[in-house]
Amino acid sequence: MNSALEKHLNILDYALSALWRHRLKNGGIVVVFAAVIFLVASFQLVTTALTETAGKVLAVTPEITIQRMSAGRQEAIPLAYAEKLHDIFGIRAVVPRVWGYYFDEVRGANYTVLGVSADMPQADELSRAVVGGVMGSGGQGKVVVGRAVSQALQLQPGQLFSLFRPNLSLKAMTVAGIFRPETDLLTADLIAMPLVEARDLFLIPASKATDLCVYISNPAEIGTIAEKISKLLPDTRVLTRPQIQKTYQVVFGWRSGFASVCLLAALAAFAILAWDKASGLSPEERREIAILKILGWETADVLAMRFWEGGLVAGLAFLLGCTLAYLHVVFFGASLFRPVLVGWSVLHPALSLAPHVTLKEVLLLLAFTVVPYLAVTVVPAWRAASVPAESALSG
Amino acid sequence: MRPASWLLLVVALSLAFDATLLAVGQERRIAQQRELPLLHTVTAALGLSDLCVATEARYTRHPAVSDPVAPFMDHPGAMEHFPTGSFWAPPPFRR
Amino acid sequence: MLIELDSVSKIYNQGQPNEVRALSEVSLAIPPQTMVCLKGPSGSGKSTLLSIIGCIFAPTSGRATIAGKALARLPDRFLTVHRRATIGFIFQRFNILPALSVVDNITLPLLPLGISPKVRRERAVILMDQLAIRHREHFPAGQVSGGELQRVAIARALVNDPPIILADEPTAHLDSRLSSEFMQIMADLKHAGKTIVITSHDPLVTEHPAIDRVVGVKDGRIDVP
Numbered sequence: 001m002n003s004a005l006e007k008h009l010n011i012l013d014y015a016l017s018a019l020w021r022h023r024l025k026n027g028g029i030v031v032v033f034a035a036v037i038f039l040v041a042s043f044q045l046v047t048t049a050l051t052e053t054a055g056k057v058l059a060v061t062p063e064i065t066i067q068r069m070s071a072g073r074q075e076a077i078p079l080a081y082a083e084k085l086h087d088i089f090g091i092r093a094v095v096p097r098v099w100g101y102y103f104d105e106v107r108g109a110n111y112t113v114l115g116v117s118a119d120m121p122q123a124d125e126l127s128r129a130v131v132g133g134v135m136g137s138g139g140q141g142k143v144v145v146g147r148a149v150s151q152a153l154q155l156q157p158g159q160l161f162s163l164f165r166p167n168l169s170l171k172a173m174t175v176a177g178i179f180r181p182e183t184d185l186l187t188a189d190l191i192a193m194p195l196v197e198a199r200d201l202f203l204i205p206a207s208k209a210t211d212l213c214v215y216i217s218n219p220a221e222i223g224t225i226a227e228k229i230s231k232l233l234p235d236t237r238v239l240t241r242p243q244i245q246k247t248y249q250v251v252f253g254w255r256s257g258f259a260s261v262c263l264l265a266a267l268a269a270f271a272i273l274a275w276d277k278a279s280g281l282s283p284e285e286r287r288e289i290a291i292l293k294i295l296g297w298e299t300a301d302v303l304a305m306r307f308w309e310g311g312l313v314a315g316l317a318f319l320l321g322c323t324l325a326y327l328h329v330v331f332f333g334a335s336l337f338r339p340v341l342v343g344w345s346v347l348h349p350a351l352s353l354a355p356h357v358t359l360k361e362v363l364l365l366l367a368f369t370v371v372p373y374l375a376v377t378v379v380p381a382w383r384a385a386s387v388p389a390e391s392a393l394s395g
Numbered sequence: 396m397r398p399a400s401w402l403l404l405v406v407a408l409s410l411a412f413d414a415t416l417l418a419v420g421q422e423r424r425i426a427q428q429r430e431l432p433l434l435h436t437v438t439a440a441l442g443l444s445d446l447c448v449a450t451e452a453r454y455t456r457h458p459a460v461s462d463p464v465a466p467f468m469d470h471p472g473a474m475e476h477f478p479t480g481s482f483w484a485p486p487p488f489r490r
Numbered sequence: 491m492l493i494e495l496d497s498v499s500k501i502y503n504q505g506q507p508n509e510v511r512a513l514s515e516v517s518l519a520i521p522p523q524t525m526v527c528l529k530g531p532s533g534s535g536k537s538t539l540l541s542i543i544g545c546i547f548a549p550t551s552g553r554a555t556i557a558g559k560a561l562a563r564l565p566d567r568f569l570t571v572h573r574r575a576t577i578g579f580i581f582q583r584f585n586i587l588p589a590l591s592v593v594d595n596i597t598l599p600l601l602p603l604g605i606s607p608k609v610r611r612e613r614a615v616i617l618m619d620q621l622a623i624r625h626r627e628h629f630p631a632g633q634v635s636g637g638e639l640q641r642v643a644i645a646r647a648l649v650n651d652p653p654i655i656l657a658d659e660p661t662a663h664l665d666s667r668l669s670s671e672f673m674q675i676m677a678d679l680k681h682a683g684k685t686i687v688i689t690s691h692d693p694l695v696t697e698h699p700a701i702d703r704v705v706g707v708k709d710g711r712i713d714v715p
């Protein structure tokens with residue numbers, strides 16, 4: 001075998017047996033480091049997965065949503081506003097939507113009540129996503145509920161249930177169907193019903209809606225049309241599809257919140273630990289290096305040995321941390337983050353995350369964890385390697 | 396066997412394990428990809444704008460269409476009291 | 491001459507306030523297959539002289555030729571490469587790494603030479619057999635007796651088959667039985683063709699019959715009695 005390669009293997013062997021001799025200490029460092037990497041990587045994977053899924057699933061969200069703002073808060077929008085948009089060229093349809101939250105005091109759960117207009121695109125295909133019948137209006141409006149709702153209220157198709165109107169009168173409804181499990185990520189907490197039924201539940205006058213969905217023929221014109229609308233209707237907020245999609249890219253950004261503070265604290269604590277471990281050159285270590293050097297190890301060889309030691313600890317921790325993070329997120333639904341991710345939510349879908357791992361992200365993570373560790377271990381390594389050989393001799 | 400060979404073995408085994416994990420994950424992605432048309436139908440038919448992940452607060456249930464003050468119901472500088480607020484940023488301000 | 495020093499001087503921290511003149515104008519010639527003892531009190535320049543003979547550093551001025559190579563003020567690398575091939579070291583207290591096994595200690599000088607584990611062990615086994623420490627092969631060096639440790643140190647000095655053996659105060663911490671045993675092994679090595687330089691002021695060493703010459707060192711000069 002090539003003797004230069006064999007020499008490096010020999011140095012690697014030496015570094016490995018040195019690590020093995022202090023396996024308790026080094027194992028501890030690997031475990032702590034891996035835990036930090038695990039947290040950072042898990043966070044990264046969860047947010048990537050959610051961002052990616054949102055981007056794909058919400059690609060067909062309404063092109064423009066118009067909300068009326070009053071005193072800084074959203075209010076019901078008069079349907080008359082829709083009439084004013086007739087003159088804008090390029091709008092294919094304006095569909096009113098009534099939706100809101102219903103707080104179930106008994107179970108502490110929030111439901112999303114959705115009034116759906118039959119004018120929505122693909123409205124006639126909705127039955128594909130439903131087990132049971134379709135929604136309809138009438139004496140006891142037929143509604144379709146999400147799986148989490150059906151479980152919370154123990155509802156089966158055909159069953160009757162009632163919700164309170166704001167004036168505490170009861171509104172009775174029949175469960176026509178339940179959304180399929182595959183659509184959980186969108187529908188788990190929904191109670192979908194025809195527009196009139198939702199108006200009746202929330203006591204919203206027929207002249208109003210929660211917001212207006214605007215559909216546009218040419219997606220390239222979204223920006224211009226949105227601008228025209230906001231000029232025409234100054235008391236509204238105009239949300240475009242690109243903005244909505246962008247929301248999910250910023251919503252999980254490095255937030256000055258609990259999660260990132262914890263991660264940064266962990267990272268800082270680890271950096272201190274690593275520095276402390278690496279910077280102290282004990283008399284034994286000095287002696288060992290002096291002996292190695294006098295026996296014919298070059299400064300570069302000692303440096304290589306030290307690099308191997310630091311690199312192996314960091315590399316193994318990285319591998320371990322990343323593997324555990326992937327297992328955690330993909331196979332255990334990020335169960336450790338769930339409490340923070342969903343908070344006090346009573347209803348939430350079983351998360352099935354399958355993030356796309358890109359080389360870029362792995363390198364980024366490497367740059368944030370392993371590189372700082374190597375940096376704080378390199379400086380002491382230089383110092384260690386410069387121990388003079390003659391210090392192994394007696395005075 | 397020399398220590399370097401052990402290291403090689405350990406690294407090779409863990410990389411193989413990771414490759415398997417990634418392959419299984421990829422399988423899942425493909426399975427989810429197959430459901431995408433159905434999810435698109437639901438999104439279009441209901442005019443949805445958000446994923447249902449957290450349901451505790453409206454700015455985490457519908458971050459894309461919540462009004463800017465939703466996280467600060469009482470005061471613009473109020474502390475958020477919903478745990479999801481540490482994971483989900485408030486909706487970006489836009490007109 | 492295997493070792494040839496011609497008016498060699500060594501000045502530490504030259505040009506600085508803490509300048510120390512450790513050796514001045516030392517000339518010394520040692521032919522092959524001889525055993526020389528460097529004798530002198532601590533601080534006499536003995537260790538500096540040993541370092542130059544051992545190719546650890548080059549002299550500040552003068553010519554030092556070790557095994558046919560002149561030590562100029564070359565980068566450390568060149569000295570290291572030459573040292574690996576020509577010098578075997580035995581230290582005071584032996585400087586064995588206690589956590590490593592006996593065989594790993596013996597083969598330490600072979601690692602940077604790029605010699606495979608198999609060959610390394612073969613060489614160590616031959617030496618361990620010669621020095622009767624084969625039964626300790628896989629013991630941690632910290633757990634073997636003083637006499638065995640001494641032989642581990644000798645085996646380590648011999649493992650790269652150098653023509654010159656340097657021993658730095660080898661008997662300073664040994665009882666007289668181990669000291670004479672050590673000198674006996676050195677005498678055998680001399681007969682086997684090695685050139686040996688020992689620093690010591692132990693009479694057991696300086697007065698040993700196998701010693702060909704005792705060189706006194708005092709205040710950085712060869713002390714002519």
